[in-house]
Amino acid sequence: MMFRRVFFVLLTLLVYSQSAFSLVVAETTLGELPTFKETASTSPHDILLNAEFKQSLYRESQDFATPAYWHKLVFPKAISPSSAPSLVLGMNYYVIEHLDFYLFHGDQLHAHWTRGALQDWQGDTDHYDGIWIPITLSNDASTTLLIRKQGNSPLLTPFKLLSNQEAANQKENKLLFWVFVISSLLILLTHNFFVFILLRQPGFVYYLCLNVVVLVALSVITGFSRWIFSETISQWIIQNLFTIFGLGTWILYRFSVQFLKEVNIPSPHSLIYKYGDAVFILFLILTQLIPVKASASLFAAIEAFLLITCSYWGIQAYKKGFIAVRFYLFSWFVLMAGSILNTFIFWKILPINLFTESIFPISSLLQLLGFAFAFADKANHIEHKRQLQALTDIATGLPNRTYYFDRLPEEINQIGKNHPKLALIMIELTSHLKISQAFGPAKADSALCEVILNIHQEAIKMDGILPLPLPNKKQKKLIRFTAKNIVLISTTPDLIKQQIQHIQKTLDQPTIVDKVLFRHQYKIGSALYPSQGGNLDKLYQNVLIASNSVTYSSGHWAPFTSKLKSNHAHQLRLITLLTDDIRQEKLYFEIQPQIHLADNRIVGGEILIRWHNEHLGQVSPAEFIPLAEQTGLIYKLTDMLLEKVFQWSSSNPSALTAQTLSINISALDLVQEDFSERVENLLHRHNLPANKFTIEITETSIFQNSAIVDHNVKKLHSAGFKLAIDDFGVGYSSMQNLVSLATDELKIDQFFVMNLIADSQSQTLCRSMINLSKELNIISVAEGIESEEVLKLLQAWQCQVGQGYHLHRPMSPAKYLMLLEEKDQPLSPPTNRA
Known part of the structure; x- marks a missing residue:
């Protein structure tokens, strides 16, 4: 705004100064003058008396040229003998290097002026106000003005003859105009200098x-x-x-x-x-x-x-x-x-x-x-x-998390009168990690952006989706809340089912990743505004609860309900109490003996984590272990368990005389850079042999094969630990994990073992896993043996190690030591698992 004010003020003054410059009385404009081309150096007198001036040379003299040219103006003698009248010759100044004016009365030099750009002006002007040559006419003879121009610049004409008063007016107005221009430039330069500093x-x-x-x-x-x-x-x-x-x-x-x-x-x-x-x-x-x-x-x-x-x-x-x-x-x-x-x-x-x-x-x-x-x-x-940039996602150009919290409330307030009820829909793309593992993170990000933009294109075509204006005047209909979570606002909650079905058609279309067709996995959650969330923060929280409740067997979409809220509140309470009890080391462990099936000898025991909370009572590991993995508590839980097991083993060396102990960890533990070093240092601190311990990784966890995992596996093996895959056959990429972990043991999940008698498919799979262990020269361990019939079947197939309620129940460390001290170690009586 300041620039515009300055502009109009200067423009007004400019117009005024031009007008002033134009307000002059009539003047005489001279046309083409007689011209002489100098070929050799000569004096003004010789030029006056002997030179042959030709009007045809005038145009040549006005061009770029190095020779000197002379022009001649002749005035008759003054008519009035009382006073010699005078005129003023005016011309434009365009950087003429050498410019001389010689005024003759008759053949006598009356005056000489130098006005060239490279000449000394002889101090006859106080300041520059143009080129003005006063011509005083003689009463006795004719008056001649010779003009000599030399240099590479053109001499621009016309020449003007003015009276003294006319010349004075033009000098004043021209000076006003040029002072204004130069002053304006100086002011602008000064102003811009300070702007540059800022x-x-x-x-x-x-x-x-x-x-x-x-x-x-x-x-x-x-x-x-x-x-x-x-x-x-x-x-x-x-x-x-x-x-x-x-x-x-x-x-x-x-x-x-x-x-x-x-x-x-x-x-x-x-x-x-x-x-x-x-x-x-x-x-x-x-x-x-x-x-x-x-x-x-x-x-x-x-x-x-x-x-x-x-x-x-x-x-x-x-x-x-x-x-x-x-x-x-x-x-x-x-x-x-x-x-x-x-x-x-x-x-x-x-x-x-x-x-x-x-x-x-x-x-x-x-x-x-x-x-x-x-x-x-x-x-x-x-x-x-x-x-x-602050409000949009760089990769897709869609509004981002900041837009959701800073700008979206304003949009909702504006449309609140026309649309009192809204619905927030969140889509979580859950397959990004798998694409990264298969094709690399760059191609995974590209594929993710492609499907997000495809969804946005469909959302633009849909009615009942809230448009989201951006500062660049463009409108979007999708918000990329996180890398894999996108949200949109439905202004017609009654039609939310049809809208989600329309979006699912796009999501179900395969994406080409590195010339391979890939179908994205996703979860969709929704919540109503304002009944299920009075502000956007609460609304998004409830949408997350709904999305997390989705199981692929139940479909891809779950609307938020009060029951989901209760389950979520219970999980939050579990997390809070688990955090406190881990910090206070209130969790403990039991040991379930493992039996060599050929001779019923106890060859080791599996460490099983247990949690008894004063408010909740006994909590199943199947309930708190997944929560610990989701929230990151699993790392502290593993550290606490290892410390307790190693400390007990150090205090009770008889437990490791002829047996080993198996300790369960999460696959997430192996992704920590320093995990193997921490375990090894802890083992040395308690002065224990590593070959007496087997590290079991739960195969149902999503396993990420990476350089960090490979480093930890090699370090644990080199230290002497054995590695086993727990719950084999029910998780992800089983064969890949067998190779990646350089497995010493393969534990057959109880899901297959418990159904051996009634299910022929379980028999086939279980027998195949035992044979696979033989081929790979690793130990086969069957979990969940709960009957004599199952035991005999496994023995017949030459399964090496077994555990289960039919053999021994989980017990306290003290009872486990007592069991090892008995010479005849009886099996537990047959019983149904509680």
Whole structure:
């Protein structure tokens, strides 16, 4: 807003100053003058008396040329003998290196003025206010004015003859106009310097340099350089004017590259991006080597090319939604139009007059103001982009978790009157880990984004889904809450079943991952607003409860209910109490003996974790172990169990004399980098042999084969531990785990063992697993032996080790020691498992 106010104030003053400049009385404009081309150095007297002036040479004298040219103006003697009347010759100043005026009365030199850019003006002007030559007419003879021009710059005409009063008026108004332009540029430069200090935007330094170059160029072209710079600097700038112009054009190029970098324009791989700087450096070198006319031609070509190129860049950036480029384009058109028109004046395509003389300074000022607006717009664009990035997911462009909590409440409040009831639907894509293991994380992320965007496309087509406006004015209908959780808001809860079915059709479509068709697994939960959640935090919590209750046997969608809430509350209480009891080490262990089935000898025992809580009583491991894995408590639980088992074993070495102990851990423990080192250090602290312990990994846990797991397995094996897979056959990737863990034991799950008598399929599978153990030369252990018939069947198949209620029940460590001390170790009487 501040920039716009400055713009309108300056524009108003500019119009006023131009009007003032135009308010002059009538003047006489001289046409083509008699011209003489100097071929050898000669004096003004000789030129006056002997030179042959031809009007046909006038046009040649106005071009870029190195020879000196003379022009002659002849005035008759004054009519009035009482006083010699006077006129004033006015002309435009366009950097003419050597310019001399000789006034003759008859054949006598009356006055001499030097007004060349590289000449000493002999101190006859207090300050520059244009080129004004006073012509006093003689009463006795004719008056002749000779004008000598030498240099590579064109002498721009027409010449004007004015009365003294007319000249005074034009001097004053012209001075007003140029002081305004130069002052405006200085003010703008100062202002922009402080803006640069505050913003520090990339590219702004080029804008500041452009301010300086424009100020220098205008001051030289108009002659104001004599006010701003010393004589030496001013003359150096004049001698290298096209170098200055080329430097300004290069700065414009660099400014454009930096300004449009936000939208990757131009492409870093484009030729102009790679070689643009080299082209401008070459031009700057050439300006020192080639004639001025050639430099002017080359500069005009570069101007035209840069105008076309940068205009194209700006249009492409605007198409990409970079709104700040609108003032950039405006500035380019204004600047380049002014520069080209000013070049046309040099080439005499346009006449020099009051209007054309002001084109370049006005365009320069307007383009600088335009670029200032462009930077202000860019700052706003960057701020909007920052807000957009904070509210959206980078990979998909969808609203994110921050949007859900910060912006979504506002949207719901706005539509609350029309839609008092809403429903939150959450989709959890649960197959991401499997895709990562199979194809790598990059392809897994790509596949996940693809299915999310497909769902979003379907949601856009659906009625009754709340649109979600973003800061860039675009609307979405899906929120990516986490990497694998997406949510949408239904404004028609009565139709939620149909909406979810529509989404499921998209989810059930296979995705191609690395040329393999893959079907995503997912869970969907929903909750009603406001009846099942008065705010979005509570609503999402209840949706999570609903989603977590989904089992693949029951379907993919579960709406939130009060019963689910009660179950969830119970789980939360379990987690809280388990955390406290683990911290206080209140959990304990029992041991279930393991029997060598060939001779009924106790060869070891399995450590079984137990939890008795003062509020809940006895809690089954099947209930608290999965919760411990979900919440991360499993790590502390494993550490506590290992400490208790190793401490007891150290205190009771007889338990390891001829037997071993098997300790269950979670597969999640193996994913910890330092797990094997911690176990080994704990074992050494208690001075125990590792070969007396078997580490059992529950095969029903999702096993992630990785370098960390491989490291832990090798370290445990090298330390002397045996490894076993527990509950084999009911989990994931069983054969893969056999190889990855270099398994010493294979424990056949009780699900198969308990059904051996009645189920022929269980017999086949169980017998196959025993044979597999033989082939792999590992120990087979059958769990859940609860009858004599099952025992005899396993013995017949040559299963090596067994455990179960028919053999021995789990018992306290003390009873286990007593059992080992008995010479005749009887089996438990047959009984049904409680």
